[in-house]
Amino acid sequence: MSKALFIVDVQNDFTEGGALGVEGGDAVAERITQYLSAHAGEYSMIIASRDWHDDDNDNGGHFHPEPDYVDTWPSHCVAGTEGAEYDPALVVESVTHHVKKGQGEAAYSLFEGVTDEGHKVSDLLTEHGILDVDVTGIATDYCVRASALHAIEHGRHVRILTDLIAGVAPESSEAALAELAHAGAVLAESGA
Structure with missing residues (x-):
């Protein structure tokens, strides 16, 4: 078995009611949990990422009082706050590696973070001989996109589980999925 599952940024600040809440985020958390209960055993690694920003600076300009929502954003996912925690509907018992990214800087891809260790x-992917990666999470048009593109750049076969993602906006999410498909990712429903 040489397959990994990425769960990208399913956090309170990115689901409904959060600082940068994405419509459908809570439902994605629930569906990923259902998927894990049926399919966790199919993966040799399950990697969950969290945005984990410092609370004592602007995180390399990532936080801004007048954000452009492209490169700058309102304060979100500050380390140690409720907003940075996993959505309560996401059960992480089967997660093998927890990744924190964006510590003091902007970071969209989970490849930019490090595990708790x-x-x-x-x-980790190289060490464990991972060739295939399934990608789930939030947001399709930002961190899911960046993480999947990095996986492709690192030579992995990538499948986006389209019923286990949520995006900020329909147009940018569709564009992200088209870009990912063009880069070689397979777009498929999870079958859960």
Whole structure:
């Protein structure tokens, strides 16, 4: 078995009611949990990422009082706050590696973070012989997109589980999925 599952940023600040809440985020958390209960055993690694920003600075300009919602954003997913925690509907018992990204800087891809033990995702995938990666999470048009593109760049076969993602806006999410498909990702429903 050489397959990994990515669960990207399913956090309170990215689901309904959060600082940057995405419509459908809570439902995605629930569906990922259902998927895990039926399919966790099919993966040799399950990697869940969280945006995890410092609370004492602007995180390399990522936080801004007048955000452009492209490169700058309102404060979100500040380390140690409720907003940075996993959505309560996401059960993480089967997660093998927890990744924190954006510590003091902007970071969209989970490849830009490190595990709680200080390991990089690229090193873990290589060490465990992971060839295939399924991607789920929030937001399709930002962190899911960046994480999937990085996986492709690192030579992995990527499948986006389209019923287990939620995006900020329909147009940008559709564009992200088209870009991912063009880059070689397979777009498929989870079958859960």
